[in-house]
Amino acid sequence: MKKLHKLMNVIKSLRFRITFVIIVAGVLPVTLLTMFALSQYKAALIEDRLEELQNASVLMKNDILAVAYLEQASSDAVDSQIALLESTYNGRIMIINKDFVVEYDTYDVDTGKTALGTNITQCFKGTNSAGLNEEDRSIEIAIALIGTNDSGGVLYFDFSISDIDTMISDLQEDISVILLVVVIIVIAVGFAISFYATVPYKKMQEHIRQLDAGKREENWKSGIDELDKVNESVEAIILRLKKVDESREEFVSNVSHELKTPITSMKVLADSLLAMGDVPAEMYKEFMEDIASEIERETSIINDLLALVRMNKSSLELQISEVNIVEQIEIVIKRVTPIAAKRNIDISFENFKPVTAEVDQVKMSMVITNLIENAVKYNVQDGWVKVSLNADLSYFYLKVSDSGIGIPEDAQMQVFDRFYRVDKARSRETGGTGLGLAITNTVVNMHNGEIKLYSREGEGSTFTVRIPLHYMP
Amino acid sequence: MKLRRIMQPLMCVCICVMAMLGCSNGASDNENNTANSGEKSFDYNIYCISEDGNELTTWGYNVSKSQLSVSDKAVELLEAFCKEPANAKCTSAFAEKLRHIDVSIDRDVAYVNIDKNYNKLGSLERLFLRAGVVLTLTQIDEIEYVYFKVNGQPLADSEGNMLGYLSKNSFVMYDESMLSDNQISLTLYYANDTGDKLVGYRQDYAYDGSMSREAFILECLAKSPSVEGLNRTLPEGLELRNIYTNDGICYVNFGSNINSSTVSFIDDEVILYSIVNSLTELDGVTKVQILIEGSVDTLFRNEFPIDQTYKVNLDIIEKR
Known part of the structure; x- marks a missing residue:
């Protein structure tokens, strides 16, 4: 099992894969090509040989008929043709007359005997044949000796192609040696390329390790x-x-x-x-x-913390009920007004119509509280807070604007992050934990709503929250 | 005339090709095409024409009684020959046009007389008839020859020559590759045990015509005979490009490995003359011309020039 595991690991490595691909791409096409080329070459050689012998057979047939060889059994022309074929190729020539008697046999084995056999009979019946005998590795040609004077008989050629076979196999051996060299070179090249290809990865590994250790490398490039x-x-x-x-x-x-x-x-x-x-x-x-x-103050801080913890744990659970949003807002405003009065901050509530929505009452209350409290907290002396509530067929819109210190542009993306304080020094004075907007953001998202912020430093901020009237999980 | 047994042939037609390569001692039986794969062996094979009508095949037959005279046996076989075989996939070689055939035995000759409708037969039909009768009848031990007559007249070929006495050796049955069963008698010269002299050895070899006699001789010289005191002179895996005889000279074209391969303890001169002496034993060969890869500009076994022909050397033969 360990070995298999090890093997699987090797196969998964990029180094191995690159090497493998290069080897296959370098070796496979070449091998296939040479095999194909050789077999085509061999086939062409055999075709040529067949054609040459067929020509020779026709030539010999005509000479045999011309000199009425079968009647007189001797002819210089025929003899010299036979000698030529014998010296050029390796094979047997037989001339059979119309009585099926073997008149001439270069192997001198069956001369004078009466011949029976499928090849001869078929030729007598008029079917000449010429082709390669795959098993015996020879070309066999049977041609009927029928001409104008209607002599009758069969001319038979049987010529070995073992010289072609030998030549091709010698060639194959030579090519195999070269192929072996090619394979070795390709494997070496494969290893080299795969090594160089994986260097950037190793560099990256080292770089990440450095980052992990805390070192910063500016503008580090791997090359890939x-x-x-x-x-x-x-x-x-x-x-x-x-x-x-x-x-x-x-x-x-x-x-x-x-x-x-x-x-x-x-x-x-x-x-x-x-x-x-x-x-x-x-x-x-x-x-x-x-x-x-x-103690109260301590309690509220702890409550905030607990709310956050609870938010993490129960983030999937909303206790949905029909809630009167107007009422919730009024409750919050009532509670916050005394605190706002201390700095003479005016809170106004603009309500266009009654709004009832399917929301989690506790959590939504937290949102409203957080937004309005923030509007007061980050406000200036004699400032104002405007709360407005509107709704259409699908959503209700809660807008809380203030004339406060505002939020700088580069911090606007981050105010919803947990623990984020724009001005750390100031936060100590104003109190709070930096969790309020994070909680608000989470609750709004849970209701599939949206919260948007518009703010200008020194002028004020406006938070707009949009919540669907009907809760859809 | 009754046929006692009806044979049950199987579907397959077994063609036994005895391609006997190399030199093995002893004669081989003439096994012929059979229409039945025959787990039983029959007394005789009756020759008939194969299904495709292109060659002769056989079916098995048992004689009616064990103690029959030669004449009766011949008559019975001929009867079987003329009848259509019941189950075998072949047809009788006794053509339909023919009406009468009879046989009489005189010593070792079977005189077979056929009616004059023989002359109306095509040459193929005549061939099958003649070959079938001869090959069937000569299976009887006592019959060596068959002499044909047509309507009482001795049978002649298309040229008018008398066929005369035909034996089973007058015919040759070729398989797909034109190989046949033959025997030739050869005198070959092997090396003695010390490798410095030649020893002549004559025997019959099975030879099927898959290579020329000359090539066959060299192949035999490359194989160790099973007789004591004889050692092969040529290496196995000998590369022979070409070999043929013209005008009394046998041209032997070796591949390059004739010089590079060692044949152990044999002298080079002995190797040379084992080739020359063995080949010149053939009727048509008086001289031997060696080539190596088509060239005569090199030396045979790095010793002997081959830009000349070689004749038989009697001195190098061991005197007994």
Whole structure:
């Protein structure tokens, strides 16, 4: 099993594949071509030989008939033709007369005997034949000796093509040697090319390792376009992960600070109370009220955190019900107005018609709260917040505008990221965790809605949320 | 005249081609085409015309009684010959036009008389008839020859020559490749055990005509005979380009490996004359001209010039 596993791994490697392809492409066509060429050549040679012998047979037939060879059994012309064929080729010539008697046999085996056999009989009946006998590797020609004086008889040729066979097999051997050399060269070339082809991958591997270790290599190129694109994606991921890490670190330090602040306040209040010794009841009450509000603050921070955690876990579950959106907005505005009043910020609500939608009431409430609270939080003294609600047949539209500090353009894409704070220093003052818009964004997406941001630094921001009236999972 | 047994032939027609390559001792039987694949062996084979009408084939026949005279046997065989075989895939060679055939035995000759309708037969029909009768009757041990008469007159060929006494050797049955069963008597010169002299050896060899006699001789010289004291002089895998005889000279065209391959302990002169002496034993050959790859400008076994012919050398033959 281990060996099979090892083999599978080898096959999956690019190096192996390149080598394999080069070997196959280099060896296969050449081999097939030479095999094909040789077989065609052999066939052509045999065809030629057949034609030559057929010509010779016709020539001999005419001479035989001309000199009435069968009657007198001797002729210089015929003899010299036979001698010529014997010296040029390797084979047997037989002349059979009309009584089926073998008048002449170059092998001198059956001279004088009466011959029977399919070849002879068929020829007598008028079917000449000429062709290659594959098994015996010879060309056999039978031609009837019928001419104008109607002599009758058969001329038979049987000539070996083993010299052609030998020549071709010798050629094949020579070609095999060359082919072997070619194969070796191709294999070597294959290895070399595959080695050089995989160098960029090794370089990339090293480069990524460097990135992982934290080193930045600006404008690193591998030399291969596709690899460079992969590298870009990898570098982007690493960058993003880094940012997430940084944000998370920031969040943790934020949260710890946020969590600690109310506790510190509580400790200070408690300590100072204890240090004061005998204190009238009203003082205790005052201090307790302060402590209570710090606890409340702590609680809301923790709630935010829990909401986030819950969001992760229950992200697929929405408790959908018919919710009166107008009502929800009014509730939030009522709660936020006192806080806004502290900086003399005016909140107005423009409502065009009653709106009821299929939404998750708790989560939608969080969205409305977050948007309106943000509008107040990031506002200026004597500023304003405008909330408007409208709806058509498919969607309702919630718009929250403020005259606040706005969001710089380069940060507008990132405000919906978790833990993202535009101005870290400021966030300590304003409080919060950087999670609000992230939660809002998640909830809007869960409802298959959309949230858009328009903002100008120094002028204000407008968040527009569009939610389908009818929930479709 | 009754046919005792009706043979049950099988569908396949077995053609036994005994292509006997090489030199094996002893004679081989003339096995002929059979219409039945015959797990049984019959007493005699009756010759008949094959289905395609192109050659003679046989069907098996058993005589009616074990102790028959030669004459009775001949008559019975001839009767079978004339009848259409019941189940075999062939037809009787006794043509329809013929009306009468009889046979009489005198010593080792069977005198066969046919009616004058023989003259109306085509040459192929006549051939099958003659060959069929001779090959059938000569299976009887005592009969060596057949003498034909037509209507009492001795049979002549188309030239008017008397056919005379025909034996089974007067005919040759070729297979698809024009090979036949033959025997030739050859005297071959092998090397002695010390490799310095030639030893002559004569025997009959089975020879089918797949190569010329000259080539056959060389092939025999390349194989070790099974007789003690004889050693082959030519290497196996000997490359012979061409060999033929013209005007008394036998031209032997070797491939280049005749010089490069070693035949162990044999002297080169012995090798040369084993070739020359064996070939000149043939009637038509008095001299031998060796070529190597078509050229005479080189030396045979790197010793002997071949721009000349060689005659028989009697001195190199071992004296017994």
